[in-house]
Amino acid sequence: THTGSVIASFTGDCAAFSRDSGSDLFLEGCTAEQVSSFQLASSGDVPDLYYSQSEESSNVMHLPLQTLGREAKRARVESIIKSMNGSEANPQEIIPEGTNKNTTLYPYQMEMFKMHQHQNQYQRCKQVQIKNEDTMVKNLYASPKLPQNTCMDIPHGVQQANHSQQNAERIKYMTDILKCELSKALSTSVDTIFKAQTKQERKKPPLYHQYYDSSPSYTQMTPVPLPAFQTEALSLVVRKDKSVPISQYCTGDQELTPTKKSSKSLQKRDFEREQRKITDKSWYVLKERSKEGLTTNHLKKAKLMFFYTRYPSSHVLKMCFSDVQFTRCITSQLIKWFSNFREFFYIQMEKFARHAVLQRVTDAEALTVGRESELFRVLNLHYNKTSDFQVPDRFLEVAEITLREFYVAICLGKDQDPAWKKAIYRVISKLDSDVPTHFILT
DNA sequence: CATGTACCTG
DNA sequence: CAGGTACATG
Numbered sequence: 420t421h422t423g424s425v426i427a428s429f430t431g432d433c434a435a436f437s438r439d440s441g442s443d444l445f446l447e448g449c450t451a452e453q454v455s456s457f458q459l460a461s462s463g464d465v466p467d468l469y470y471s472q473s474e475e476s477s478n479v480m481h482l483p484l485q486t487l488g489r490e491a492k493r494a495r496v497e498s499i500i501k502s503m504n505g506s507e508a509n510p511q512e513i514i515p516e517g518t519n520k521n522t523t524l525y526p527y528q529m530e531m532f533k534m535h536q537h538q539n540q541y542q543r544c545k546q547v548q549i550k551n552e553d554t555m556v557k558n559l560y561a562s563p564k565l566p567q568n569t570c571m572d573i574p575h576g577v578q579q580a581n582h583s584q585q586n587a588e589r590i591k592y593m594t595d596i597l598k599c600e601l602s603k604a605l606s607t608s609v610d611t612i613f614k615a616q617t618k619q620e621r622k623k624p625p626l627y628h629q630y631y632d633s634s635p636s637y638t639q640m641t642p643v644p645l646p647a648f649q650t651e652a653l654s655l656v657v658r659k660d661k662s663v664p665i666s667q668y669c670t671g672d673q674e675l676t677p678t679k680k681s682s683k684s685l686q687k688r689d690f691e692r693e694q695r696k697i698t699d700k701s702w703y704v705l706k707e708r709s710k711e712g713l714t715t716n717h718l719k720k721a722k723l724m725f726f727y728t729r730y731p732s733s734h735v736l737k738m739c740f741s742d743v744q745f746t747r748c749i750t751s752q753l754i755k756w757f758s759n760f761r762e763f764f765y766i767q768m769e770k771f772a773r774h775a776v777l778q779r780v781t782d783a784e785a786l787t788v789g790r791e792s793e794l795f796r797v798l799n800l801h802y803n804k805t806s807d808f809q810v811p812d813r814f815l816e817v818a819e820i821t822l823r824e825f826y827v828a829i830c831l832g833k834d835q836d837p838a839w840k841k842a843i844y845r846v847i848s849k850l851d852s853d854v855p856t857h858f859i860l861t
Numbered sequence: 862c863a864t865g866t867a868c869c870t871g
Numbered sequence: 872c873a874g875g876t877a878c879a880t881g
Binding site: 862863864865866867868869870871 | 872873880
Binding site: 718752755756759 | 872873874
């Protein structure tokens, strides 16, 4: 027998954590060797190796496969994004007049560029009368910079022939403007979300721990006063380029930056990152408010919500995703998402807790989860890949509590009980915060 | 029976 | 992350 089969016999009996504990019988037929080999398998240093992996699949054997898996995953995600955005997912290679060759423009810039192109074109033609004036469009775009109805540059003969072409171009121009305006308006609303969050972070004092009543081996955590406001992490405060108000760098992000890098390449890296964010944002914006089902942006939002609530109620889900038709399928998909989020969260917690045990960490108090910690980095990467969201302090507290719960349980040997996680889940499920109001759609 | 949760798998 | 399974709950 290998550990896989041992674990398999346990599954289903840890299901709902509201169920009473005391299922010693499930250890029947499980030898001490099996239990310990299970523990060894669980405590591997290799990321993503699930603890129920069978013995045959050693950690060493898994490394290359993992790498391949990540690459495949990455490729998959990229292709999905591409398919959602059409050609706009990739920066477009164009050569605008008066600029360097092979300048790479991203969708947002592309729109702007097209707009300028059209504006120039139409200002050159401002003397020619165009028949069948579209009064509605005229009213909508009664901006002084918009094309006038005359164009002296074009000879009379050509004028008639070019008429339909001009109209087509006008329509295209309007479409571009519309796109641009829509994009701007929506990005403003997205910015509002992040700004609102920032304000709330600023207003709210850190939450203190009033919930600890049944901690087995460590005392109530002392609330540590946090700095009033993490100005460094908030680009809203320090940012110079106002065109990218969404970005809020986390301190954890810095960890990813190699220490030895020329300032030039750093600048380039920052520039590229900003570009990526612009792309992300326009894509985020354009796909929002879709009524056809859950989009990638809904997933992104759900992940951010996880920072506040690990066990969202259906009601909360409905409030936050009211822009989609709530069929049974959609509901269960959302629930499934959060289930997957929790799974990842708890797996990480267990992994890091076991690691701490192996490192002979003396007591639970020594285990902390700061923004600079590896655990936070992993979590942030999963739920907030672009690091453009300021993770609430409360989430770090919850992570720390979870980590300590796992650590203590493992130290006390509770993990030999197949239902040992149930108690932890019960504790963590009580630590949900309210989702900030800006997540709720009206 | 419908819903929610955990676990496993691909 | 989604599909499937087992189980609990109302």
